Amino acid sequence: MHRRHLLGLLAAAPMLPRPAVAQAAEWPARPVTILVPFVAGGPSDIVARAIAARMGQSLGQPVVAENRPGANGEVAARQVVRAAADGHMLFVGSIGVFAINTALRPNLGYDPLRELTPITLAVTTPNVMVVNPDRVPARTLPELVAWLRQNRGRTSYSTSGVGSSDHLTMELFKQRTQTDPEHVPYQGGAAAATDLIAGNVQLSFQNLGTVAGHIQGGRLRAIAVTSAERNRLLPDVPTAIEQGLPDFVVTSWQAVMAPAGMAAPLLSRVHGTVADALRHAETVQRLNAIGFDVVASSPDEYRRFQEEEIARWRQVVQAANIRAE
Known part of the structure; x- marks a missing residue:
């Protein structure tokens, strides 16, 4: 084939997509x-x-x-x-x-x-079950379950919002323990923790990072963590599993x-x-x-x-x- 004709055919050919390997090598462009x-x-x-x-x-x-x-x-x-x-x-x-x-x-x-x-x-x-120390006498998970059953219809819990991790953790807890605290949603974990400290609700499951400082400062009492093992930030707080809730890992x-x-x-x-x-x-x-x-x-x-x-x-x-x- 004549060289000039060959070059013309190559120039007219459609551009093929670059191989994925080449695109990966060039990332980020x-x-x-x-x-x-x-x-x-x-x-x-x-x-x-x-x-x-x-x-x-x-x-x-x-x-x-x-x-x-x-x-x-x-x-x-x-x-x-x-x-x-x-x-x-x-x-x-x-x-x-x-x-x-x-x-x-x-x-x-x-x-x-x-x-x-x-x-x-x-x-x-993990999430942490926390309670207002002035409103809830319980110090262990079995004590808390017993207290909630004794006070049916008179307890409430705060969350960072409907469908949040802390909301569904509490709903799972309620299903597993046959308890019925009422849900009070807030716009975020900080607001949920603040109202719990104020005593407007009695308990909550909150992300560890949201409440660790409040626990260490005595403003909230930690009852249980939802991890498979105790957490390094709260080594004295037992897991829910340790306290009788099998497989309660969230x-x-x-x-x-x-x-x-x-x-x-x-x-x-x-x-x-x-x-x-x-x-x-x-x-x-x-x-x-x-x-x-x-x-x-x-x-x-x-x-x-x-x-x-x-x-x-x-x-x-x-x-x-x-x-x-």
Whole structure:
């Protein structure tokens, strides 16, 4: 074939997509955004910013945590599922965003299993059963259960909102103990803890980081932690399992996801970078200090965990007949 004719054919040929391996090698080509579905200062925000700081150092590109609150995570989730699966948009969210919403809201505007790529289970933290020490005489879980049964219809508990981890933990507790404290939801864990301290409600399950300082300061009494083992921040507080509730293990958690359809080589690189950021000694120390346990699981491990959590909390929601606000 004449050389000039050959060059003409090559120039007219359609451009083929670059191999996924090449795209992975070139990531990131621009700044990476980690979308956070809640306001600044909460658990998702803290985890996202810890990851972003370390990723930015390792990648040589800016990695920015951006807050996009609204509709218990749905506003941010809708933005993520519409984004390209090229690694430049990541999503750090909570148990509510990635599991409980699916069980609680039948018309949810996103599907966390089909429309998002699992990256990793980032951190977990137990909830703590706390009571107002002036309103509740109980010091152990059996004593608390007995007190609640003796005061049926006259007790209430605070939560950070309908469908939150602390709300569903209490509903699971009620189902397991046949007790009936009334639910009083608030806008966040800080408000729920404040009203508990004031004595307007008697008890609550709250994330460890929300109430550890109040427990240590004597403003709240810790009855039990929901982890499988005692927590290093509250070594004298027994688990619910130790006090007669078999398998009562509940963690609030944060995970990292991305838009669906991410190519396997790129997913491997993104996961490795995120996991390295989480496992860095400074990150672990920072997160441990506020009650988080770093997990940094594989994408497959996180997906299995997520599916189990959705199934578990769907059962609790249906049994308690919980409706979203």
